[in-house]
Amino acid sequence: MTEDDARVFKALADSSRRFLLDLLFVRDGRTLTELESELEMTRFGVMKHLKVLEEAGLVVPRKSGREKLHFLNPVPIRLIHDRWIDKYTLQQVSALADLKAELERPMTTTRTVQVNRVYIKASAQTIWDAITKPEWTVKYGYQAPVEYDMRVGGAYRGLASEAMKEQGAPDVIIDGEVLEADPPHKLVQTWRMTYTGEPATTLTYELDEKEGGICCLTVTHDVTDAPQTAAQTGGMLEGHGGGWAEMLSDLKSLLETGKSMYA
The missing domain is CATH 3.30.530.20 (START domain)
Incomplete structure (x- = not known):
């Protein structure tokens, strides 16, 4: 397993980080304050989770004026899927396959x-x-x-x-x-x-x-x-x-x- 793969698996292993990805899937480009309001943890805790997601490439921060916005990046999920899907049965990787399909679903009007x-x-x-x-x-x-x-x-x-x-x-x-x-x-x-x-x-x-x-x-x-x-x-x-x-x-x-x- 490559270091990039390991970072993605580590990032996805935590339920709070998966929840942050879910939030960004519903509406991309959120600030730290917006994300913090959805989780029962300190601002510092949310920042730590976002840092892990950023290091795994699953979240990409972008500056917009004075604000820092966070965007969901589905590419690492796609790379993991392409690397591992052929090595195991569909049943064993169904969760990963489902997540890949969800993240790659065509953009709706709520994700501009x-x-x-x-x-x-x-x-x-x-x-x-x-x-x-x-x-x-x-x-x-x-x-x-x-x-x-x-x-x-x-x-x-x-x-x-x-x-x-x-x-x-x-x-x-x-x-x-x-x-x-x-x-x-x-x-x-x-x-x-x-x-x-x-x-x-x-x-x-x-x-x-x-x-x-x-x-x-x-x-x-x-x-x-x-x-x-x-x-x-x-x-x-x-x-x-x-x-x-x-x-x-x-x-x-x-x-x-x-x-x-x-x-």
């Missing part, structure tokens, strides 16, 4: 910002290329090519794979516009699924190189403005934000082992 974070043993430039170049994106996730005009105002297009086209998908399944580009550190863009009628949302990639050849990739999907037009989309808004944990897990697998999980 979804933060996913993963640590990958690769350079920021390599990860940037894997996100933005079609020769990479066809190797993981939905295995679909992308096109970027990497300048402010430039177009983004996510193209359908051959398998998607055979199932009736349009040639362009996702489109958007580049809002900010700082290769290989930060990319901000709009993101809209073309065939659902959903409104455009904002997607941010942030890459932070660490010691030892490790890079921290944080993907933030902000649908704050989307609920304003939810009535116009026939309730399709709940599709926003789903799939990032699986996508990032597969990206990590590809860059660290040379193989997609589904190869």
Whole structure:
């Protein structure tokens, strides 16, 4: 078992920490004060539990003005699931599988910002290329090519794979516009699924190189403005934000082992 796996299992072993994750699943982006009000323990006790969750990568803190908000990160659950699910029977890992499914459920209108974070043993430039170049994106996730005009105002297009086209998908399944580009550190863009009628949302990639050849990739999907037009989309808004944990897990697998999980 890796050190990362051990930290996740340790974090999930405590019922109070699992309750904190449940609270963030119901409504993400809470302050310490908000979380403290839901638990019968001291502020210091809640801070200690949040620290364990942060060290395991299950909670990601983000600054918003003077406040520090806490967001649920389902990626470590996905990585644990992908690593261990094949080694044991479904019954033995049913609790983990259920938790993975719950955390990865598509975002509802009560979760307007979804933060996913993963640590990958690769350079920021390599990860940037894997996100933005079609020769990479066809190797993981939905295995679909992308096109970027990497300048402010430039177009983004996510193209359908051959398998998607055979199932009736349009040639362009996702489109958007580049809002900010700082290769290989930060990319901000709009993101809209073309065939659902959903409104455009904002997607941010942030890459932070660490010691030892490790890079921290944080993907933030902000649908704050989307609920304003939810009535116009026939309730399709709940599709926003789903799939990032699986996508990032597969990206990590590809860059660290040379193989997609589904190869």
